[in-house]
Amino acid sequence: MPELNDKQVAEFYRRSYTTADGLWFMKVENKYGFDAALDIDNEVWKVLPKIQARMLKSMMAKGDGVEALFECLVTKLTLDGFKFTTEHDTGKRGFRLIIEKCPWHDLMVKSGRENLSGQVGTVVCNAEYSVWAAEFDDKIRFKLQGQLCKKAETCVMQFYY
Numbered sequence: 001m002p003e004l005n006d007k008q009v010a011e012f013y014r015r016s017y018t019t020a021d022g023l024w025f026m027k028v029e030n031k032y033g034f035d036a037a038l039d040i041d042n043e044v045w046k047v048l049p050k051i052q053a054r055m056l057k058s059m060m061a062k063g064d065g066v067e068a069l070f071e072c073l074v075t076k077l078t079l080d081g082f083k084f085t086t087e088h089d090t091g092k093r094g095f096r097l098i099i100e101k102c103p104w105h106d107l108m109v110k111s112g113r114e115n116l117s118g119q120v121g122t123v124v125c126n127a128e129y130s131v132w133a134a135e136f137d138d139k140i141r142f143k144l145q146g147q148l149c150k151k152a153e154t155c156v157m158q159f160y161y
């Protein structure tokens with residue numbers, strides 16, 4: 001059996017994860033309809049980020065607070081294949097992530113489902129990133145400003161106290 005390097009192994013699992021998510025959604029949608037699939041997906045994305053956040057906090061030896069959230073989210077987005085820049089609040093009370101390329105939206109476009117991307121993105125991103133914020137401090141707030149999936153130039157995710 002050929003050996004895979006760490007980057008290839010990570011890519012294999014990242015692609016398997018994104019493919020399983022998309023297939024699961026489409027199978028639920030085919031059986032129960034789009035609204036039911038989106039509702040169930042919303043419930044999944046209220047739990048998965050807790051697992052991911054806790055795992056990265058542990059792996060990266062991070063505690064709570066906005067700076068730990070920043071470092072863990074930068075790691076997560078990088079691993080997921082996002083292209084983004086960051087801005088810190090001068091008062092160290094928050095930060096913004098400016099997403100220039102979203103692999104989830106790109107998959108929706110590639111699969112011919114771009115017309116649904118904005119609806120899915122709004123539900124999933126609000127659920128997912130609000131949970132991420134709460135895992136680091138229940139006083140950290142999340143606000144989604146602009147979305148690639150709704151034809152904006154970038155997604156802007158703001159985290160602040």
